[in-house]
Every structure is written in C-alpha cells, then in structure tokens.
Amino acid sequence: MRTIKPFFIAILILAALFTAGFMNGQTIGQLSDGMDEQLQLSRAAAVEGRWEDATEAFSAANDTWKAHEAYFHVVIDHKEIDEMESLFSEAGSYAHQQDSNRYCTSTACLSVRLSHMKEAQQMNWKNIF
Template identity: 30%
Template sequence: MKRLWIACGILALVFAATLYNTHYLSGFTNELTTLLTRAEIGAEDGDWETAGELTRQAVENWDRHAVYLHVLLRHTEVDDVNTSFQEVREFINCQEGGEYSAANARLIAQIELLYEAEQLTLKNVL
C-alpha cells in the first residue's frame, strides 16, 4: 500500500510540474508576442528604431530563458525560433517592410505554437 501512495505522489508532482510549465510558458510566449506585435506596428509606421529596440528586447528575453527552453522543449523548435529572430533582425536592419512583416508574422506563429504544443489537450496527448 505504501508503494501505491508513493507512486500517486510522484504522479501528482509530475502533473503539477506540467501545469506549472504550461502556465509559465503561456506568460512567457504572450510577453514575446506582445513585444513583436508592437515592433510590427512601429515598422508599419516607419519607426524602424522602435521596431529594432522592441525586437532586441524580445531576443534578450528569449536568450535569458534559453536553458529552460532547451531542457523542456524540442531543440528543433527552439532552434527554429532562434533562426527566425535572426531573420527578423536582418530585415529590420535593411528596413525591408514586406519581408520583415512576413518574417515577423512567422516568428510570432512559431512562438505561439511552442505554447500550444505544451498545452494539456486531447490533441497533444494522442
């Protein structure tokens, strides 16, 4: 009987950690997408300096969480986001409006998909 309670405790702990990770990732991805959306608005207004600064803040935030992300997420997804950040930064430096908008939209979608993939849903369990 003691083993049963230990196993239930371990399962409860893993479940709680999963819920915490999902909650944490939700806040983190929302923060990044907000910064990138604001950068897009700046770029549309021709304010490339603001777009660059907001994107830089998003990159720094992403880099601060790099270890956490590499431990808990698939490396290919994290690497894809890193590559997309570099692409977006280059389009900002060149002030290429159309290409920047497309690359930024793709980056935002990739970040949102990171959270969606970690949600506890039937689609993700099966």
C-alpha cells in the first residue's frame, strides 16, 4: 500500500494537469471568441459610420481583455500580451479619431492575434508536432 500511494498521487497530479490544460484551452477559446465577436461588430459599425456603436463594442472587447489580464499573464507569453495591449491602444486612438480605414486595419490585426492566441492553446496534431 505504501508503494501504491505515490503512484495514485502521481496519477492524480497528471489528471489535474490534463484537466487544467483542457480548461485553459476552453477558457482562452471562449474569451478570444467573445472579444473577436465584439471587434467584428465594432468594425461593421465603423464602416457604416456608427461610431457610437463601434466604440461601445470595442470597449466591451477591451474591458474583457483588461478583466482577464492577470490570467493571460500567467498562461500566455508576455511578449504576445504586450503586442495585444499596444494594438488595443492603437485601435482605441483610431476610434477616437473616427478614422475608419486605420481602425478596421487595427481591429483586424487584433482579431488575427486573438485567433492565434486561441489556436496556440488548443490541443491538436499541428500544435503537438
């Protein structure tokens, strides 16, 4: 029994790591999908010149990012986080200037970054090998 105990502890740790990894993938996926959805709405509103709606949707995405900033720092490469933050800041200033071309380009870059962030945390053959 004494030899079996560490075996089960190790199995439990592995199971906990698998669960944590899986949960992390799911959480990042849900958060990035949510932010991307808001950015897409914001882009569509900006193209139509509805800047109030565009700013509101963009703020929702930015708030989600800020609310989970600490979590992102724990699980994602810090360089990636810095780049995301500067893109959010850049898009925010274009929204303020109501420059739809630059705003759309900037938020499109953010959407791509978010999809990369989500993709990097998923378990698939491409990521493993």
